[in-house]
Amino acid sequence: xxxxxxxxxxxxxxxxxxxxxxxxxxxxxxxxxxxxxxxxxxxxxxxxxxxxxxxxxxxxxxxxxxxxxxxxxxxxxxxxxxxxxxxxxxxxxxxxxxxxxxxxxxxxxxxxxxxxxxxxxxxxxxxxxxxxxxxxxxxxxxxxxxxxxxxxxxxxxxxxxxxxx
Amino acid sequence: xxxxxxxxxxxxxxxxxxxxxxxxxxxxxxxxxxxxxxxxxxxxxxxxxxxxxxxxxxxxxxxxxxxxxxxxxxxxxxxxxxxxxxxxxxxxxxxxxxxxxxxxxxxxxxxxxxxxxxxxxxxxxxxxxxxxxxxxxxxxxxxxxxxxxxxxxxxxxxxxxxxxx
Numbered sequence: 001x002x003x004x005x006x007x008x009x010x011x012x013x014x015x016x017x018x019x020x021x022x023x024x025x026x027x028x029x030x031x032x033x034x035x036x037x038x039x040x041x042x043x044x045x046x047x048x049x050x051x052x053x054x055x056x057x058x059x060x061x062x063x064x065x066x067x068x069x070x071x072x073x074x075x076x077x078x079x080x081x082x083x084x085x086x087x088x089x090x091x092x093x094x095x096x097x098x099x100x101x102x103x104x105x106x107x108x109x110x111x112x113x114x115x116x117x118x119x120x121x122x123x124x125x126x127x128x129x130x131x132x133x134x135x136x137x138x139x140x141x142x143x144x145x146x147x148x149x150x151x152x153x154x155x156x157x158x159x160x161x162x163x164x165x
Numbered sequence: 166x167x168x169x170x171x172x173x174x175x176x177x178x179x180x181x182x183x184x185x186x187x188x189x190x191x192x193x194x195x196x197x198x199x200x201x202x203x204x205x206x207x208x209x210x211x212x213x214x215x216x217x218x219x220x221x222x223x224x225x226x227x228x229x230x231x232x233x234x235x236x237x238x239x240x241x242x243x244x245x246x247x248x249x250x251x252x253x254x255x256x257x258x259x260x261x262x263x264x265x266x267x268x269x270x271x272x273x274x275x276x277x278x279x280x281x282x283x284x285x286x287x288x289x290x291x292x293x294x295x296x297x298x299x300x301x302x303x304x305x306x307x308x309x310x311x312x313x314x315x316x317x318x319x320x321x322x323x324x325x326x327x328x329x330x
Contacts, residue, residue, distance in 0.1 A: 001166060001167070001168050001169070001249045001254045002166070002252070002254055002256065003166050003254040003255050003256070004166070005256075005258065007255065007283075008255070008256075008257065008258060008260060008279065008280075009260060011279050011283075012260055012261065012279065015279065033264060033265060034264045034265070035260045035263055035264055036260055036263025036264045036267075037260065037263070076282060076283065076286070084166045087167070089166045089167055089168040089254075090168050090172065090173070091167065091168070091170075091173075092173065093170065093173060095173060095174060095177055095200045095201055095202065096177065096314075098200055098201025098202070099198060099199045099200055099201045099321075100198060100199070100321070101317055101320075102201075103311070103313050103314050103317055104313075107311040107313050107314050108311070108314070109311075110309060113302050113305045113306055113309070114173065114176050114177065114180065114302060115173075117241060117297045117301075117302060118172075118176075118241065118294075120293060120297075121241070121290050121291075121293035121294045121297070122290065123293075124289045124290055124292070124293040125286050125287065125289055125290035125293075126286075127289070128285060128286035128288075128289040128290075129283075129286045132282045132285075132286070136282075137278050137279060137282060140278045141278055144275060144278070146268070146272040146273070146274075148268050148269075148272050149261075149268050149272050149273070152266055152268055155266075156264075156265070
């Protein structure tokens with residue numbers, strides 16, 4: 001089971017956008033360049049984040065992306081669901097009803113216990129993601145990253161931020 | 166993100182094998198027939214369960230599969246790891262080091278906070294799977310399944326069990 005690489009890129013983009021002023025945006029091309037991924041690859045995931053109301057897309061020559069709401073109200077779960085979709089990883093095909101002499105469907109009024117247990121574990125996963133707001137990741141980064149890493153980020157933003165209004 | 170369909174089949178097989186006597190086995194062909202999947206498809210997953218010490222394969226004309234240990238010492242996590250492998254769903258490609266003017270690798274003594282948070286959520290998922298022994302699923306099934314479903318399982322076992330020794 002492997003998650004799309006797009007999740008990592010999407011989280012990094014949202015985290016970077018969480019550190020810019022409210023009236024500014026970064027272009028998709030600049031977000032791609034800062035993370036060393038192709039712009040066309042990233043565009044698909046940025047669109048998914050806009051569709052999920054995590055980001056807002058501002059059009060025009062000075063357009064780009066910004067957060068749709070405060071970073072403490074965007075969680076890792078919002079981003080994972082935006083990029084990966086909402087379907088659970090475990091998908092019950094009801095094989096308990098397959099095989100020889102299959103009982104009538106009415107013989108199974110309750111969901112399969114195997115499916116229930118697997119989905120309970122996925123709920124624990126999603127709950128853990130939902131407990132991690134992007135603001136927490138930004139704060140940890142600011143508190144712990146090396147000075148040269150922070151300086152590189154600040155220099156990139158200074159050069160590429162697009163002020164609106 | 167989608168888990169292999171083989172996980173569902175593998176859990177059902179282990180659950181069925183948890184309800185047979187210790188000195189008996191079921192053939193791979195019968196396990197496949199009972200769950201309505203192809204024998205060649207299932208064989209790959211049965212082999213993975215043997216490699217992970219969840220099942221034992223008994224060779225010979227009256228051979229087949231049985232549990233490698235008691236059902237209360239086999240968990241959903243054992244089966245998921247056997248079929249899906251142990252790699253986490255989220256795989257950090259260290260894109261924080263990518264892009265223009267990349268800092269030296271020594272600028273990143275700590276693991277990326279995004280990766281840490283994603284793997285923490287996967288740990289919650291695995292912990293939940295590890296808290297569910299197969300014996301619990303069997304007990305729930307025996308307590309709640311319709312009589313006709315239990316009778317069908319019992320008839321299938323009576324016809325296809327292979328006693329050893």
